[in-house]
Amino acid sequence: MNDDADASTAAPSEDAGSGVSDPSETDAPSDVADVEFADLSLPQRVFVAAVQNPTRGVVVAVLLAFGFSFYIALWMAFPRVAALFSVVGGVVALVLVGVYYLFGRTLD
Structure with a gap:
């Protein structure tokens, strides 16, 4: 365990009226709709996956390029x-x- 486990659980002090609110307390904008992953199209799902793990996206792109080079070599041979x-x-x-x-x- 670390020292944070023994810390006081008291509520944090007010921000003294600075007008800054906690972002977790604000509601999402009303013009933004919640989108389920199942509602996305295949290209949108690929984009979301690439944004979440760009290394995997680069590896897949390199593997596709490698496979395409073998296809070209097959055509030549x-x-x-x-x-x-x-x-x-x-x-x-x-x-x-x-x-x-x-x-x-x-x-x-």
């Missing part, structure tokens, strides 16, 4: 294989987008 992978990846992405919109429209 084996263009037919890279074209096949690109077409398959595009078809899978289209199917996923279709499923997302199909289930997104029916759940609302």
